[in-house]
Amino acid sequence: MEKSHLTVKNLVMYYRTLKGEVKAVDDVSFSLPRGETVAVIGESGCGKSSLARSIIRLLPRNVSTYKGVILFNNLNLIELEEEFFTRDVRWVKITYVPQAALNSLNPVIKIGDQMVEPLILRQKMDKHEALDKAAKTLRRVGISENFIHRYPFELSGGMKQRIIIAMSLLTNPELMILDEPTSSLDVLTQANIMNLLKNIRKDLKLSMIFITHDVSLSSELADKIAVMYAGQVVEFNDANTFYHDPKHPYSQKLMESVPTLRTEKKLDFIPGAPPSLLNLPKGCRFAERCPYAFDRCVKDPPLIYVNENFYVKCWLYVRG
Amino acid sequence: MLALREGIVVNASLLNVEGLRKYFEVRRGFFGKREYIRAVDGVSLTLNKGEAISIVGESGCGKTTLGKTILRLYEPTDGRIIFASKNVTHLSWKELKWYRRETGLVQQDPFGALPSFMTVKRILEEPLIIHGVKDRRERDKRVYKALEQVKLTPVEDFIGKYPHMLSGGQQQRLVIARAIILEPKLIIADEPVSMLDASVRIEILKLLQKLQKDYELGIIYITHDLSTTRYFSEKICIMYAGHMVESAETRRILANPLHPYTRALLNVIPDPDPSNRFIIKNVPAGEPPNLLNPPTGCRFNPRCESMMKGICNVKEPPIIEVNRNHYVKCWLYGRT
Numbered sequence: 001m002e003k004s005h006l007t008v009k010n011l012v013m014y015y016r017t018l019k020g021e022v023k024a025v026d027d028v029s030f031s032l033p034r035g036e037t038v039a040v041i042g043e044s045g046c047g048k049s050s051l052a053r054s055i056i057r058l059l060p061r062n063v064s065t066y067k068g069v070i071l072f073n074n075l076n077l078i079e080l081e082e083e084f085f086t087r088d089v090r091w092v093k094i095t096y097v098p099q100a101a102l103n104s105l106n107p108v109i110k111i112g113d114q115m116v117e118p119l120i121l122r123q124k125m126d127k128h129e130a131l132d133k134a135a136k137t138l139r140r141v142g143i144s145e146n147f148i149h150r151y152p153f154e155l156s157g158g159m160k161q162r163i164i165i166a167m168s169l170l171t172n173p174e175l176m177i178l179d180e181p182t183s184s185l186d187v188l189t190q191a192n193i194m195n196l197l198k199n200i201r202k203d204l205k206l207s208m209i210f211i212t213h214d215v216s217l218s219s220e221l222a223d224k225i226a227v228m229y230a231g232q233v234v235e236f237n238d239a240n241t242f243y244h245d246p247k248h249p250y251s252q253k254l255m256e257s258v259p260t261l262r263t264e265k266k267l268d269f270i271p272g273a274p275p276s277l278l279n280l281p282k283g284c285r286f287a288e289r290c291p292y293a294f295d296r297c298v299k300d301p302p303l304i305y306v307n308e309n310f311y312v313k314c315w316l317y318v319r320g
Numbered sequence: 321m322l323a324l325r326e327g328i329v330v331n332a333s334l335l336n337v338e339g340l341r342k343y344f345e346v347r348r349g350f351f352g353k354r355e356y357i358r359a360v361d362g363v364s365l366t367l368n369k370g371e372a373i374s375i376v377g378e379s380g381c382g383k384t385t386l387g388k389t390i391l392r393l394y395e396p397t398d399g400r401i402i403f404a405s406k407n408v409t410h411l412s413w414k415e416l417k418w419y420r421r422e423t424g425l426v427q428q429d430p431f432g433a434l435p436s437f438m439t440v441k442r443i444l445e446e447p448l449i450i451h452g453v454k455d456r457r458e459r460d461k462r463v464y465k466a467l468e469q470v471k472l473t474p475v476e477d478f479i480g481k482y483p484h485m486l487s488g489g490q491q492q493r494l495v496i497a498r499a500i501i502l503e504p505k506l507i508i509a510d511e512p513v514s515m516l517d518a519s520v521r522i523e524i525l526k527l528l529q530k531l532q533k534d535y536e537l538g539i540i541y542i543t544h545d546l547s548t549t550r551y552f553s554e555k556i557c558i559m560y561a562g563h564m565v566e567s568a569e570t571r572r573i574l575a576n577p578l579h580p581y582t583r584a585l586l587n588v589i590p591d592p593d594p595s596n597r598f599i600i601k602n603v604p605a606g607e608p609p610n611l612l613n614p615p616t617g618c619r620f621n622p623r624c625e626s627m628m629k630g631i632c633n634v635k636e637p638p639i640i641e642v643n644r645n646h647y648v649k650c651w652l653y654g655r656t
Contacts, residue, residue: 043518043519044517156607158607186378186379186544187378187546187585187589188378188585188588191588192603194601195601195603198600199600213517213518214518215518215592216547216589216590218592219590219592219593219594219596219597220590220597222594222597223597239594239597240594242594243592243593243594253519254518254519255592257518257519257521257522258518258592259522259547259550260592261546261547261574261586261589261591263591267522267526267551268522269520269521269522269523270519271523273487273489
């Protein structure tokens with residue numbers, strides 16, 4: 001068994017709003033071996049992005065509870081001093097590509113100058129050396145190095161996304177968190193970016209957390225799958241088994257709603273809507289939409305571990 | 321004789337679009353040269369009564385412009401639009417009111433399409449008032465019926481609400497209710513589900529399908545997502561850079577895609593399968609052309625693997641019927 005690169009245990013992140021406490025990440029656990037990718041899938045508002053931001057400690061200002069254990073290279077990130085965390089972890093060992101990051105490039109600053117900023121400010125590299133490194137990284141993502149002298153407004157969406165990926169590779173990270181990296185791109189451009197991510201993951205032996213709402217797309221990268229529903233991971237499974245045989249009723253219903261191009265199947269949808277994170281039901285959060293709900297579901301289901309890399313949060317799998 | 325022949329052709333279908341073009345004029349600077357963005361460039365299609373077809377393409381290929389031009393929200397530059405045996409290509413403002421009653425539009429972003437200051441009831445009443453349903457009781461009846469059709473039930477729970485109080489799926493159902501309240505014969509649904517979550521998507525598509533079957537509604541489903549078209553439409557038209565490059569029955573196009581662009585699209589769309597992660601896909605290089613100045617000949621030729629020099633980059637390919645009702649605009653399937 002390979003040693004785990006990142007282990008998240010009982011991670012909790014709530015934040016307070018005028019309407020009450022939002023339980024964005026509520027008791028999430030999973031572990032990720034080195035060089036593997038976990039895809040976090042779920043519908044909008046289920047806490048996927050909050051989970052990513054909790055791992056890299058980019059918390060909302062109104063955070064009220066933040067606890068649990070995040071072991072990365074055997075360091076507990078939650079307890080780390082902020083100074084140390086900024087210097088060695090955030091955007092150094094762990095990089096984060098937020099959703100729609102390609103739109104946050106400054107259109108009037110040259111690409112090279114934008115890319116080298118963290119190297120010069122954080123790692124105290126001199127500018128010449130930093131630009132050199134930026135050019136090399138650009139080539140890595142399939143963009144000609146002359147582009148360090150160009151401006152973002154001259155580029156298409158796909159190229160901007162490549163530049164963002166290059167920026168997140170500059171510091172030689174070990175873990176990359178990608179939040180919907182292709183959601184605003186066209187089908188062919190998306191396939192190009194996926195090819196790129198597959199290549200760099202293999203060449204650089206990166207671990208990845210890949211956040212997406214698109215179940216089909218998740219299979220392009222995932223070794224492990226974490227299915228999120230209403231702030232919790234309800235199933236954590238190996239990709240090889242998940243796509244053919246999902247265990248949690250929510251995962252099953254979600255898979256039934258995924259249209260396929262190559263095989264005929266009957267599509268179905270999940271009636272109702274997910275609960276608000278402000279006002280969560282007691283017990284299993286999926287119970288009111290679940291076709292198999294029974295009397296035990298009024299109590300919060302435990303995590304049923306099949307093995308270290310596979311658990312389901314559902315009463316159906318509790319014996320006795 | 322000629323009239324008779326035309327009569328037969330026209331009666332068979334609900335909508336006939338022939339060689340439709342829509343150019344947008346742009347000017348660089350005040351005294352600059354006039355140039356044209358050729359958003360839709362010679363597109364033909366036929367839609368039978370109660371039939372659903374999909375128009376598939378990437379952003380900027382002109383699929384939305386095509387939809388809006390068919391609805392006469394844009395004035396066509398050239399070509400003909402025949403709807404229910406009537407030429408609507410250049411209808412005047414007054415006559416358009418009839419056409420508006422016969423057609424409906426479902427937009428991509430439901431929240432943006434709904435006026436936030438109106439209640440559900442008011443939103444649905446508006447088209448009835450505009451089209452002269454004066455009797456209040458009659459209007460109420462039709463509002464109730466439309467809400468039941470889109471399954472926003474119990475109706476009493478929804479009728480007084482504002483759009484922001486509804487979930488994304490419910491908002492989209494309200495948009496659909498508004499589109500069908502005048503009992504149109506044709507609905508154009510422009511990316512109706514791309515802003516919705518996976519589980520809700522199917523719900524909305526199934527609803528549209530039910531309306532199509534129950535009321536013999538013709539539906540043009542505009543989308544970038546080929547995988548949903550299989551479940552939803554009998555026919556697919558693929559667009560690239562303002563041209564329609566391939567059209568056929570859904571089954572046929574998925575089983576036997578002919579145009580290199582269609583092949584590329586089908587090749588890259590993933591199905592949920594864990595072996596995907598080990599495969600590097602073959603993707604055509606480059607990006608779709610600028611429609612101000614598209615490449616000569618076939619517009620896909622700079623990216624095409626099977627490009628034949630001296631043909632594809634010189635002359636625009638004709639539309640060729642390769643098999644029955646399977647049309648493709650590509651030089652690989654015929655020469656002149």
